[in-house]
Amino acid sequence: PEEKEETHLFSLSSDVFGRMLRKTSFAASRDADQYFLNGVHLSLRNGVSEGNGMPALERSEGMVRTAATDGKRLAVAETMVDEAIEKDTGVIIPNRAVGEIRKLAANAEVVKIGFQNNRIIFSFASLKDDIAVGDTTLVSALIEGNYPDYERAIPAQTSINLKVDTGRLIQAVRRMAQVANPKMPYVMIEAKGSNP
Secondary structure: OOHHHOEEEEEEEHHHHHHHHHHHHOOOOOOHHHHHHOEEEEEEEEOOOOOOOOOOOOOOOEEEEEEEEOOOOEEEEEEEEOOOOOOOEEEEEEHHHHHHHHHHHHOOOEEEEEEEOOEEEEEEEEEEOOEEEEEEEEEEEOOOOOOOOHHHHOOOOOOOOOOOOHHHHHHHHHHHHOOOOOOOOOOOOOOOOOOO
16 A cells, blocks of 8 residues: 555554454454454544443543454453544454454564555554664455444443452363353353352
8 A cells, every 4th residue: 555545543562452452353253144243343532431331541642442242252452542543433354364463463562553445554563772673564454344332232330240360260161161062152150259
């Protein structure tokens, strides 16, 4: 693409952006019939996130959120950026491009993100003396279609709140998953109250 036509949106730590994609891309659909769910939804907003059960982060210029769902599970990650975002935007990045972005992010320090027509442009670079070096650019077409309003699926308030050790929870779920029915791979979680 011609650089003069590109609309630069913001810069972000590659490590942060890679983590956001890793935390959400697993939930993206692989079903060809649900083509608009076959990717990660990237949304850019001005200011701080509010409402719909999403916790408000510290005040900053803009908010970047990634989300993915296959209709049964939903994963959302967000971070704030110091650059102002000119207008709220939401796009769907295809699964295949997400895989390549994650690989490139692992070997860079900064990613610049911009749009050009129906494409998204990622420029990855390392920093040497606060100067970007070794640019790698990835251009991807975007998935056309309306992403579902996933924020409605996140309750504003919950009646049960648990704080658990992530490692212990994952170990327990993995043990139970060994004997779960492959046709209905669900694990029941039961919580019992205890004295503090």
